[in-house]
Amino acid sequence: NVMDPNMLKHYVLLHDNTLEADAARKAEDVLKQMRETFGASACSLIRVNSNNQPDARPPLDIWTPCRPHVAGNENAAPSTARGALLSPEDQSEIMRFVADFTVTALVPHMDKRIRHLNGLVTAARKGFKNQLKSWGSSMFGKGSGEGAREGFVEGSEQSGPRYLYNSTEGQIRALADLAFMLHDHDLALANYKLVQPDYKRDRAWRHLAAASEMAALSSFP
Numbered sequence: 672n673v674m675d676p677n678m679l680k681h682y683v684l685l686h687d688n689t690l691e692a693d694a695a696r697k698a699e700d701v702l703k704q705m706r707e708t709f710g711a712s713a714c715s716l717i718r719v720n721s722n723n724q725p726d727a728r729p730p731l732d733i734w735t736p737c738r739p740h741v742a743g744n745e746n747a748a749p750s751t752a753r754g755a756l757l758s759p760e761d762q763s764e765i766m767r768f769v770a771d772f773t774v775t776a777l778v779p780h781m782d783k784r785i786r787h788l789n790g791l792v793t794a795a796r797k798g799f800k801n802q803l804k805s806w807g808s809s810m811f812g813k814g815s816g817e818g819a820r821e822g823f824v825e826g827s828e829q830s831g832p833r834y835l836y837n838s839t840e841g842q843i844r845a846l847a848d849l850a851f852m853l854h855d856h857d858l859a860l861a862n863y864k865l866v867q868p869d870y871k872r873d874r875a876w877r878h879l880a881a882a883s884e885m886a887a888l889s890s891f892p
Contacts, residue, residue, distance in 0.1 A: 720756035860889035
């Protein structure tokens with residue numbers, strides 16, 4: 672209940688070209704079924720392992736920089752190199768998929784979520800009436816009805832409270848994080864600062880420290 676339930680879903684079907692020839696037709700059939708179930712725009716097919724000369728190392732090593740260093744593995748035989756079966760065309764197809772997915776699906780989804788969350792936060796916190804209410808809570812502590820706040824879960828002195836995604840604080844933090852990832856540092860900073868008094872009032876020191884750190888990063892992009 673802490674994470675955004677409205678996350679973007681995209682289904683990728685990997686087809687291994689080293690399999691028998693009939694497997695390619697089966698992959699197309701499975702892709703058709705996936706698109707009928709999840710929608711055409713939410714499904715993709717990526718073909719891999721098209722290199723018919725596996726003894727050669729891949730022209731672009733896309734794996735080693737992402738792996739932790741393992742002692743004694745520097746002189747691995749070419750035939751054991753990760754990605755050796757990926758042809759240049761395979762790697763280009765993977766990069767095209769990632770670029771297309773980012774531009775046509777991921778960034779528009781994040782932008783849509785930002786606009787939706789911004790509307791919720793504006794209705795809940797911005798404006799003179801809401802700011803006055805928030806100021807009163809921070810000055811005088813929790814009111815008598817604070818225990819019933821939606822999405823707010825009391826915690827121990829050590830762990831502190833939890834903020835579910837449907838809480839106002841959770842939505843503000845999600846909005847700030849999305850804005851930060853899209854390099855809208857002004858919007859991110861404004862919302863990190865907006866949620867800090869709530870964390871301080873609730874003695875949620877870990878949340879307060881995290882929001883303060885992100886506010887500092889947003890101040891010096």
